[in-house]
Amino acid sequence: MSKKIAFKTLGCRLNQYETDSLVSQFIENGYQIVEFDEKADAYIVNTCTVTNQGDKRSRYAFNNVIKRNIDAKLIVTGCMATQYKDKLEDEKAINFVVDNNHKANIFDLLDSYFKGESFALNEDERSVFSFLPAKDTFHTRSMIKVQDGCDNFCTYCIVPKVRGRAISRPINDIILNINQVLDFGFKEIVLTGVNITRYDYNGLSFHDLIEKIVEIPRDFRLRISSVEPEGFTPKLFELLQHTKVAPHLHLCLQSGSDKILLQMRRFYTLAQFKGIVQKIREKRPDFNFTTDIIVGFPSESDKDFEETLQAIEEIGFSHIHTFKYSKRNHTRAARMPEQTDEKLKTSRSEQVRVLGELKKRNYRASFIGKTQSVLVEKFQKKVASGYGENYIPIKFTANEVAENEFYNVRIIGIESGEDPNLLAELI
Amino acid sequence: MIKPSVEKNVRISNLIDIRKLTNSAFVLRFEKHDLSFTAGQHIALGIPDIIDTREYSIYSAENDEAMEVLIKEVEEGFMSPKFGKLVVGQKVKVMKPVGYFTINKDYLQSKRFVFIASGTGIAPFHSIIKSYPDINYSILHGIRTSEEAYERNEYTAGKYIACTSRDKNGDFHGRVTDYLQQNSIDTQAIYYLCGNYEMIDEAYGILEKAGVKPENLKAEVYF
Numbered sequence: 346m347s348k349k350i351a352f353k354t355l356g357c358r359l360n361q362y363e364t365d366s367l368v369s370q371f372i373e374n375g376y377q378i379v380e381f382d383e384k385a386d387a388y389i390v391n392t393c394t395v396t397n398q399g400d401k402r403s404r405y406a407f408n409n410v411i412k413r414n415i416d417a418k419l420i421v422t423g424c425m426a427t428q429y430k431d432k433l434e435d436e437k438a439i440n441f442v443v444d445n446n447h448k449a450n451i452f453d454l455l456d457s458y459f460k461g462e463s464f465a466l467n468e469d470e471r472s473v474f475s476f477l478p479a480k481d482t483f484h485t486r487s488m489i490k491v492q493d494g495c496d497n498f499c500t501y502c503i504v505p506k507v508r509g510r511a512i513s514r515p516i517n518d519i520i521l522n523i524n525q526v527l528d529f530g531f532k533e534i535v536l537t538g539v540n541i542t543r544y545d546y547n548g549l550s551f552h553d554l555i556e557k558i559v560e561i562p563r564d565f566r567l568r569i570s571s572v573e574p575e576g577f578t579p580k581l582f583e584l585l586q587h588t589k590v591a592p593h594l595h596l597c598l599q600s601g602s603d604k605i606l607l608q609m610r611r612f613y614t615l616a617q618f619k620g621i622v623q624k625i626r627e628k629r630p631d632f633n634f635t636t637d638i639i640v641g642f643p644s645e646s647d648k649d650f651e652e653t654l655q656a657i658e659e660i661g662f663s664h665i666h667t668f669k670y671s672k673r674n675h676t677r678a679a680r681m682p683e684q685t686d687e688k689l690k691t692s693r694s695e696q697v698r699v700l701g702e703l704k705k706r707n708y709r710a711s712f713i714g715k716t717q718s719v720l721v722e723k724f725q726k727k728v729a730s731g732y733g734e735n736y737i738p739i740k741f742t743a744n745e746v747a748e749n750e751f752y753n754v755r756i757i758g759i760e761s762g763e764d765p766n767l768l769a770e771l772i
Numbered sequence: 773m774i775k776p777s778v779e780k781n782v783r784i785s786n787l788i789d790i791r792k793l794t795n796s797a798f799v800l801r802f803e804k805h806d807l808s809f810t811a812g813q814h815i816a817l818g819i820p821d822i823i824d825t826r827e828y829s830i831y832s833a834e835n836d837e838a839m840e841v842l843i844k845e846v847e848e849g850f851m852s853p854k855f856g857k858l859v860v861g862q863k864v865k866v867m868k869p870v871g872y873f874t875i876n877k878d879y880l881q882s883k884r885f886v887f888i889a890s891g892t893g894i895a896p897f898h899s900i901i902k903s904y905p906d907i908n909y910s911i912l913h914g915i916r917t918s919e920e921a922y923e924r925n926e927y928t929a930g931k932y933i934a935c936t937s938r939d940k941n942g943d944f945h946g947r948v949t950d951y952l953q954q955n956s957i958d959t960q961a962i963y964y965l966c967g968n969y970e971m972i973d974e975a976y977g978i979l980e981k982a983g984v985k986p987e988n989l990k991a992e993v994y995f
Contacts (some may be wrong), residue, residue, distance in 0.1 A: 497872075510870065604969065604973050607972055607973055617986050
């Protein structure tokens with residue numbers, strides 16, 4: 346009988362990509378993937394440490410396995426495993442602690458273990474790009490890792506310490522990987538990395554990479570996803586108008602206050618950020634921008650926070666990931682005076698959430714009467730659901746619809762609630 | 773213990789020289805090993821067996837045989853007093869240089885650069901000027917007293933302007949932002965700002981208002 350593996354993934358898309366790859370590898374080798382709350386032979390927790398919440402949720406996930414007292418192997422990997430490797434290795438209930446550099450070896454490690462063979466993680470080998478292309482994933486869209494690590498050293502951020510220095514994947518590997526997942530049947534490609542606009546491989550920059558990808562003579566949609574407001578060259582602006590490039594960017598603002606941006610050691614002012622948005626929307630007015638906001642950064646005053654709310658209002662983000670600032674050891678911001686009170690952070694986070702929901706509804710409602718091309722993810726009881734090119738969730742009814750295919754629809758309404766689907770009809 | 777992933781980026785260097793510039797400021801000179809860098813980048817500097825490190829812009833030129841950083845000792849600081857107590861021959865831990873506060877070499881022949889620094893924020897500009905001796909530049913250095921005009925004779929006469937806020941022995945009495953407000957601003961130049969965020973924030977505002985394009989403004993904040 347095949348062995349059962351359960352995964353829990355916390356945090357970012359990069360973690361999700363890496364989990365997807367591992368899932369695929371286990372399936373292809375005869376393993377069965379089960380839900381995390383089911384009985385399994387091994388549990389793999391892909392952790393996050395970017396905030397206190399990330400730490401707590403990661404620990405909750407693997408403690409949950411420990412408490413269930415199941416006779417199974419527990420593997421803890423990801424950023425928390427990298428940051429606290431020595432401490433976690435002292436916990437007897439955890440069988441393997443695998444840092445980010447060796448995450449791609451988890452299949453070999455576990456497979457060897459189940460076969461009674463030995464497998465040594467090579468301490469010298471950095472294998473951040475050795476994840477195999479994922480055929481069987483939890484998603485319709487296929488994520489492609491193009492970069493890892495970060496050299497920006499934002500003052501609040503632990504990522505350079507757990508993901509290491511910036512490193513870019515060779516373009517040829519990326520193109521090969523994209524062709525492979527297109528062969529698997531994927532229709533939408535999502536680029537992932539820690540800081541992908543800093544892509545730099547043998548002098549080829551991020552816009553060179555995008556250009557090479559859109560030149561692949563096949564039918565697919567490219568979603569650039571999460572980027573920092575840097576590296577926006579004229580060529581990149583031009584490529585963002587390409588028909589294969591989905592009109593959506595998760596463009597990380599973090600704060601609307603220039604004073605706070607400087608203290609965060611971000612590489613832009615609010616005016617420069619708005620300039621990027623404006624330039625893109627000049628040609629594609631309904632271009633979707635989502636973002637990350639940190640509230641309660643040390644010394645963030647009422648005025649600074651008001652500037653953030655004002656920026657959200659003006660830019661009209663359709664979705665906001667709000668983070669309450671978390672003090673991360675060995676970052677510069679952890680040593681800053683004037684740390685913000687937790688209650689104030691919670692109150693500011695709530696204000697951003699409320700405003701964010703309003704902006705989300707306004708943005709989505711603006712599509713009523715317009716058309717979208719939906720990549721159908723699910724078709725059940727004659728209701729199809731998926732995402733349009735602007736990364737907005739859409740539902741429509743139909744007698745016959747195939748999953749993982751594009752359908753042109755006209756938006757006719759919007760649901761109620763916090764995360765409303767747009768309602769559409771086939772055209 | 774240093775994680776293997778980080779270890780590859782670390783070098784342990786012998787301290788070669790310590791140049792005392794003022795009672796609290798000094799230049800540490802240490803072995804460079806194979807660490808190459810672009811002028812304007814920074815390193816994280818530490819002491820073996822102490823987990824904490826601190827970031828410093830590189831003060832020396834790209835082609836120098838050794839590497840230098842400019843440090844101001846902060847009395848209540850954790851690391852800077854420890855760096856201040858080091859003696860020649862002791863070891864420091866040097867992380868691989870990083871950073872994007874660098875010069876676009878395409879502009880070296882055609883553009884004028886204005887460097888604006890407060891305190892030890894002059895370090896990356898010292899490195900840039902020493903690395904590219906033909907660069908067309910001027911430098912505004914905001915300091916409290918003229919004593920803090922670190923190694924001013926290293927700069928071409930007339931190109932270095934010490935803006936002293938607490939004595940009148942500099943080239944201009946007042947802060948660098950006062951200087952900017954009282955003098956004409958070259959809107960075609962490329963501006964690099966390095967120092968505390970209050971200075972950068974204020975100078976940004978002045979320069980943008982004067983008509984300097986945002987793409988011609990670059991900043992590196994010091995804490």
